[in-house]
Structure formats: structure tokens, C-alpha cells
Amino acid sequence: MKLLLVTDAWRPQTNGVVTTLTYVVSNLEALGIEVDIIEPGRFLTMPLPGYAEIRLALNPFSIGRMIDDSKPDFVHVATEGPVGIAARGALLKRLIPYTTSFHTKFPEYLHARTGFPVPWGYAFMRWFHRPAHKTLVTTQTQCRELRAWGFDRLQIWGRGVDIDLFNPELRARTDAEPQLLYVG
Numbered sequence: 001m002k003l004l005l006v007t008d009a010w011r012p013q014t015n016g017v018v019t020t021l022t023y024v025v026s027n028l029e030a031l032g033i034e035v036d037i038i039e040p041g042r043f044l045t046m047p048l049p050g051y052a053e054i055r056l057a058l059n060p061f062s063i064g065r066m067i068d069d070s071k072p073d074f075v076h077v078a079t080e081g082p083v084g085i086a087a088r089g090a091l092l093k094r095l096i097p098y099t100t101s102f103h104t105k106f107p108e109y110l111h112a113r114t115g116f117p118v119p120w121g122y123a124f125m126r127w128f129h130r131p132a133h134k135t136l137v138t139t140q141t142q143c144r145e146l147r148a149w150g151f152d153r154l155q156i157w158g159r160g161v162d163i164d165l166f167n168p169e170l171r172a173r174t175d176a177e178p179q180l181l182y183v184g
Helices: 016-030 060-070 082-093 106-114 118-129 140-148
Strands: 002-006 034-038 045-048 051-057 074-077 099-101 135-137 154-156
Touching: 002 016, 002 060, 002 082, 016 034, 034 060, 051 082, 060 082, 074 082, 082 118, 106 118, 135 140, 140 154
Parallel strands: 002 034, 002 074, 074 099, 099 135, 135 154
Antiparallel strands: 045 051
């Protein structure tokens, strides 16, 4: 069995989307599922203005051939950037069903950074996700919020905790200096 994962967020980026997808890939491979990844590193890229760690693919025109060459059993388009948009078009043209996932509230993020109207952002997100067989969301709250914005075919994709990494037996000694952690 083979999954083709299409994403605009991949290594060496460090963020929640990359962390999630990295865990998904390693767990699928542990189950014997082959994973092929189409990500910006396979194209000519430029840094996203204001967020240079994120590289935007400038020429994802060969993505249809890449999909054909991969011969996947399943396709998941994880992000709404240039690679995801190119894959969406190629998959629709080929009548290949696929899933998407909603990771980030880009309309609100874009509005906070530029003043771009939130409803316009959600109109784009609906356009992007609407043809997907299912759009994976993280929580029931996110599912309700997206339904209110007119999304359908949503599927909750719950997350877990890596108990090998976050294990109470691995806690520091009780006489160690306190540690401060900020998560935001």
C-alpha cells in the first residue's frame, strides 16, 4: 500500500504541521505503508516574505507527472500553498480522489498580519478543500467552526501523545532546578 503525501510544509521547517506529518509518516511506515512525499524541496523555491523559514515552490508545474510516477493507492494534500494548489488541480484533472487536512487558521493569521478580510480567506479555504473526499480536522470545536464557515465532509483526526517522548519515568530528578516552559 502506498500513500502520496503532498505538503508545502516540510523539513527543515520546524512547526506543528511538520511535526504532525513527520509522526504520521513514521507511524505509517512502521505499519508497512510506503509513503511518497511531494514537498517544496523538489521544486525551485523562494522564501515566504516575512517568514523566511518557509519556502514557497515557484514551479510546481511537474506535479501531475510526479503524481502519475508515484502510482499511489491514496493521496493526502496537507496544505493550501503552491504545491497543494498544483496537486489539487492535477488530481481533479485525473479524477483521483484525495483527502486534505486543515492545520492552521490562515484567514485569521493573514488578517492579523495584513488586514486581509477573514471571509475572503475562508472563501479561498472552502474552494481549496471542497473537492476533497474528506477534510481532516483536529477537534470537534474546529469542526463546528469550519461548518459555520460553510465547510462540509469534515472528519475529526484526533491527536495523541508520544508516550515514549513524554513519559513520567523520564522526568528530571526532584532536586533539579525548576524549568520554565512557554507554549503558545
